[in-house]
Amino acid sequence: MAGESGQRVDRKALRFAIGYPILLGGGFALAAFTFRGRVPEPVAWLWNADGGTAFTAFAGYLAGGAGLIAILGALLCSQAAFTRRPPIARRVFMAGGIGMSMFLATVLAAGLLGQVGLDDARDSHPDPVVLAMGSGATLAFAVVMFFTFKPDEQWSPRDEAALLDALEPERVRLTFTYWAHARSSVFVMLGIIGVSVSLLLLVVSPWISLVLTVGALLAACSLVTRVSVSPEGVGVFLAGMVPVLRFRTASVLRASFETVAARRFGGWGYRRKGQAVSVLVASGEAVEAVLDDGRQVVFSGRDGDTARRVVDVLRAGSGA
Incomplete structure (x- = not known):
């Protein structure tokens, strides 16, 4: 889905981002309407292990669900239309918005079908x-x-690198970005907790x-960082988007790198204690600066x- 050059918003992506959730919500409402008369009135929209605990009118269930x-789907998907976001962030927002809207439709449909043929919604459970x-x-x-959503980059990193290479070759060598993340086994475990376990608990309490x-997702995001390095300064971003640490290379008094244990600094993720700030996704190689x-x-x-390489840039920029 491509946008026109110079625009801050990819209009084609925005049309899809808003249109798809609206059509999905409308489709859910139309499909659910066919069950009118086959479900109790009022219908349940919240359950525990014993059955329905909160109820609303059938029309309210359809309108509220749609x-x-x-x-919610449009709010998430529309974030993918802003061309100034990194391409990976736009892909995440588009996939996340589509997934969220479809998951909501799934939960609402399961809740409704679990009440078909019952006289009292208190005896119902979502259809597993x-x-x-x-x-x-x-x-x-x-x-x-x-994987299929292709954000149109108005000015790609390759274009930027080519321009810098032609104008300032030394600056190119000192300007780079890298990603750091925890071991894959950590994300597998968080995925099991965040998806499999949460789906099982959905029947007990949504x-x-x-x-x-949400907790598993936030934990996973805190274990992925994007570090942007340039002769002017360094920026560290959790999940590649949330800035948690910035400083100028000229302000560095001392810089070094060594193998560290995360527990020495309070654990993984972003930690701050007094004047000490750490952003570690795992134990291992880390950059330390005063x-x-x-x-x-x-x-x-x-x-x-x-x-x-990071330490070399810090020392070159500060003379430390």
């Missing part, structure tokens, strides 16, 4: 077959969307399931060669 699918099949389809479609899923404002910063260096 609106939730359309609004619909929930399982819909969740699997949602995950598969979100992954496909992640709120517990939601909290568990700044002229008294801060002592530590962040993951991915590997020894990358950490050494």
Whole structure:
């Protein structure tokens, strides 16, 4: 999905980002309407192990469900239309928005089908077959969307690198970006907790399931960092987007790299204690620097060669 050069918003992507959740919400409402008269009135929209605990009118279930699918899906997907975001972030937003809207439709459909043929919604439970099949389809479609959505880069990193290479070859050598993340086994475990376990708990309480899923997602995001290095300064971003550490190379008094244990600095992720700031995604190679404002910063260096390269830039920019 390409946007026109010079635009801050990819209009084609924006049309899809808003249109798809609206159509999905409308499709859910139309399909669910065919079950009118076959479900109790009012219908349940919240359950525990014993059955339905909160109820609403059938029309409210349809309208609220369709609106939730359309609004939440559009809010997430539309973030992928902003061309100033990194391409990977735009892919994540598009896939996440599509997945969220489809998952909401799955949960709402499972809740409704679980009440078909019952006289009292208090005896109902979400249909586990619909929930399982819909969740699997949602995950598969979100992954496909992640790999097929092609953000149109108005000015790509390759263009920037080519221009800098022609104008300032030395600056090119000192300007780079790298990603650091925890071991794959950590993300596999978080995925099991955030997806499999939360789906099982969905029948017990959707709120517990939601909290568990969000917690696992936040934990995973805190274990991925993007580090941007240039002769002017360094920026560290959690999940590649959230800035948690910035400083100028000119403010560095001392810089070094070494193998560190994350527990020495309070654990993985972003940690701050007094003047000490650490952003570590795992134990291993890290860059340590002392700044002229008294801060002592530590962040993951991915590997020894990358950490050494960062230290060289810091020393060149500060004369340390």
